[in-house]
Amino acid sequence: MALTKLGHSELEIAPIGIGTMSLKGGATKQNTEVLQRAFELGINYFDTADLYERGMNEDMIGQVLAPIRDKVVLATKVGNQWRSDGSTWDWKASKSYIVKAVDASLARLNTDYIDLYQLHGGTIEDPIDEIIEAFEQLVKEGKIRYYGLSSIRPNVIGEYARKSNIVSVMMQYNLLDRRSEVVFPLLEEKNISVISRGALTQGLLIDKPAKDYLQLTSGEVGRAQRNVEKLASSLGISKTHLLLTYVLSRPVVDVAAVGVRTLAQLNDLKDIIERPIALSEKNRTELERSIRKLAYKEHL
Template sequence: MKTRQLGHHGPRVSSIGLGCMGMSDFYTTGVDGREAVATLHRALELGVTLFDTADMYGPHTNEELLGRALRGKRDGIYLASKFGLVRSSDPHARGVNGRPEYVRQAIDGSLKRLETDYLDLYYQHRIDPEVPVEETIGAMAELVKAGKVRHIGISEASAQTIQRAHAVHPLAAVQSEYSLWSRDPEHNGVLDTCRRLGIAFVAYSPLGRGFLTGALKSAQDFAADDYRRSNPRFEADNFNRNLALVERVKALAAAKGLSASQLALGWVLAQGEHIIPIPGTKQRHYLESNVAAIGVELSLGELAQLDEIFIGEGAVAGDRYHAQTMSLLDG
């Protein structure tokens, strides 16, 4: 397993981590818990060390799943969780809470559910516009002093917010969506800021919520409770336009003897040594395919071909999220 460093002073972790959200939430309630646990155990066998969850996944049930599955296996695992997004009964409604007292409350709940005394990495999941980020990060820094957290990070933050947070306490990681079809961090200064400050950039949804795998054929393929049904990029007209892009990725991948997923992950890995993708899966065979992408090598010409597919006005149809969730993004 190749490794990459989690910030200037952080540990080295597997070059590809495992996003665990879909094992419990959002894509379908018909999750095979036994296969999810087997996938977590197989990840350890393959040398994956970075496992990513959050208290809002479930809510809470994803942390509980990891706590059970990784019981007795804590050594060598870099466990990351997040706080700050608050669920309601409306599946699309989200609240944000960055108050210091909530930070202290949230960490204790996560530690209990994950059956651990500390987290290796703790993120502010979304920026609370009502609370200065300095106050939230200050409370997180207290958790480091207390030994409950080893390193801290921030998710979906603007370049300016990252700099303000990093000035209070060094950030080990910034997590944002990044893939062939989600390129915002390239244009809003986030990737450059992370590189300059020595912060790892953790790329979630590097496979476009499954779209870039090439396995999806129709907007009607999703279960009734799959949240992608309401995601703009997966709506019928947008789906068909975006599918044409993925077909081109599949053709390039086939020419190299790769899957579309492996090519897409290889592209993310090639964007910088400080970038760590965390593709999510709940099945072992997809995990094994994803981990194999660590060995993918792409020429400058191949990278340019992939860029040409996705860059350009209107190349990708639809926003990343529906309007309410987009409003929670910082900057």
């Protein structure tokens, strides 16, 4: 699988990555096999967060990937702190919290450095300059190599894109949810990559009954399902292959982070990893036909 640089960084990543949030329960035999098999297939980007399972997900990643640490790109996120009673978490957008939280993530990930440290959310009211200072300090200290943002808020993305050295923005982007395209021109201008999540729409366009999705009606989703079925059949590829290819066909999208729980789900990705295809503009038009393009109503 061909590697590409993530934004203006020196991180070389494969176009399909693994979002590890769905691998629950620690370093079980199944989770270990999934991660090891993903690496064997050529996947080298693994994304987690200190929020997932109160840090247990980072622990699991650190344990399983330790033997190949220098061959993978580890990405995690910061900004949310669990309450002591475990009931929920609070947003902690401050320099002091970020520079402290990184040490706990480093310990759980069993590593001396994090390849990509991402702010896990963010609002326009945050002390953005102070947050940027925190990430820049961590880069200078060698605790992180690069930093990025995980957000779907155009105003927040715009601030970091203009003020900071972020190399990527993780955001939901798929055939049904194209709202984030509004920030693509700015990100392309700044050479900041998009890391797509949710490309498979939780199976809604693969094998689940049509239902309302965001502002789309079940009827509109049904038309999208038929578009996907028809084009996948004509191209001779699976619907999973097509949906991931659709997302990756945008030049600004360098990686699609996919959540998998089983080897069977991972093997569904094998075709796109081993046999990537190009999607023409005509193909994109066919897929998008009769699917209303949504727009953000807030955080503009």
